[in-house]
Amino acid sequence: MGLRRLDFSELKQVLDAVQCSVVSAIGNAHFDAYVLSESSLFVYPKKMIIKTCGTTQLLKSVPCLLSHADDLGLAVTRCRYTRGSFIFPKAQPFPHTSFREEVMYLEDILPAHLCFRKACIMPPTCCTSSSSSSSSSSSSKPPGHSHSWHVYSASHAPEESEESSSSSSLFTVEICMTELDRGLARGFFRRRGDGRSGDAVGSEMTAATGIGRIDKDAIVCDYAFDPCGYSMNTVHGARYSTIHVTPEEGYSYASFECVGSLHNRKDLEQSLQRVVSIFRPATISVAVSTDVDGDAADRVAARVAAALKPMGPWTGNGARVEDFPAGGTVTFQTFTHRRK
Numbered sequence: 468m469g470l471r472r473l474d475f476s477e478l479k480q481v482l483d484a485v486q487c488s489v490v491s492a493i494g495n496a497h498f499d500a501y502v503l504s505e506s507s508l509f510v511y512p513k514k515m516i517i518k519t520c521g522t523t524q525l526l527k528s529v530p531c532l533l534s535h536a537d538d539l540g541l542a543v544t545r546c547r548y549t550r551g552s553f554i555f556p557k558a559q560p561f562p563h564t565s566f567r568e569e570v571m572y573l574e575d576i577l578p579a580h581l582c583f584r585k586a587c588i589m590p591p592t593c594c595t596s597s598s599s600s601s602s603s604s605s606s607s608k609p610p611g612h613s614h615s616w617h618v619y620s621a622s623h624a625p626e627e628s629e630e631s632s633s634s635s636s637l638f639t640v641e642i643c644m645t646e647l648d649r650g651l652a653r654g655f656f657r658r659r660g661d662g663r664s665g666d667a668v669g670s671e672m673t674a675a676t677g678i679g680r681i682d683k684d685a686i687v688c689d690y691a692f693d694p695c696g697y698s699m700n701t702v703h704g705a706r707y708s709t710i711h712v713t714p715e716e717g718y719s720y721a722s723f724e725c726v727g728s729l730h731n732r733k734d735l736e737q738s739l740q741r742v743v744s745i746f747r748p749a750t751i752s753v754a755v756s757t758d759v760d761g762d763a764a765d766r767v768a769a770r771v772a773a774a775l776k777p778m779g780p781w782t783g784n785g786a787r788v789e790d791f792p793a794g795g796t797v798t799f800q801t802f803t804h805r806r807k
């Protein structure tokens with residue numbers, strides 16, 4: 468059971484360090500999924516994923532997590548931190564005052580055996596010249612401030628037996644969308660004073676907005692905030708997905724993240740298309756993490772661009788690919804809708 472042996476009070480210590488709390492939870496034989504006041508937490512026996520937003524202090528969870536893992540007799544083998552650009556960077560508390568500060572914080576607290584380390588900022592692809600491992604086309608309108616991708620990876624040396632073919636076919640995609648279609652964003656506001664629970668209204672939003680049709684076979688845990696805002700997690704076998712929506716005009720934002728197989732069009736192309744049609748954003752960034760090599764990562768990026776093509780006039784397409792030592796590959800692409 469590994470990390471799943473942590474009891475609720477121990478998880479609460481981790482979340483207290485971040486400054487968020489649990490609002491809803493589900494689990495299956497493979498993992499537990501928690502909707503948080505500020506996004507989501509997934510606990511697998513050998514992996515924990517925490518996703519937060521706003522002015523939470525996500526990295527402050529790491530010392531507490533390392534200490535709990537140690538108590539359970541578990542040694543950390545990989546740490547990955549990813550984020551977009553902060554919309555309100557000056558509002559961020561330590562250690563999130565800058566990416567440099569975040570990296571220094573992690574470098575200080577991670578154990579020395581995680582010796583393969585790399586930090587990089589992947590800029591919006593339309594605003595930079597091609598990197599050596601990428602292709603990019605120019606655009607007249609660069610995506611907004613929220614579209615640089617920041618990645619820090621620290622890993623120990625992989626052992627041969629760890630590199631199984633099943634893990635190398637898996638991907639994690641993180642999609643950030645801004646300037647959501649106003650009409651669609653209204654679907655994430657509650658009726659004033661409805662007196663109903665966040666879970667009940669969340670389930671209605673899941674059905675009414677089409678979110679429930681992204682993966683019809685998944686078990687959904689959803690929550691509607693008051694007066695607006697929505698979060699959901701799904702569990703489907705060993706795979707999770709998660710959506711978070713900030714629908715307020717002026718800074719509307721939605722994120723989608725899921726795990727899938729590169730061999731399955733449904734997991735990557737279909738999920739991307741369904742999510743984009745639910746929010747119809749003006750800008751999209753897509754970061755895909757895999758254990759494949761650079762050439763295969765380029766092909767993943769091409770699949771992402773091809774999936775968006777029939778969905779409208781997107782510009783600024785291009786991909787940047789970064790390899791992380793003993794930490795796989797990340798492809799990053801940004802797209803702007805020409806109507807906006």
Ligand SMILES: C[S@@+](CC[C@H](N)C(=O)[O-])C[C@H]1O[C@@H](n2cnc3c(N)ncnc32)[C@H](O)[C@@H]1O
Nearest residue numbers: 504505506520692693695696697711712713714
């Ligand atoms: C979905 S929640 C948190 C998820 C976060 N936006 C993300 O991207 O991961 C954010 C939305 O819920 C609304 N909200 C209402 N009450 C909230 C609360 N107590 N905590 C966090 N968000 C709340 C916010 O105004 C915003 O529209």
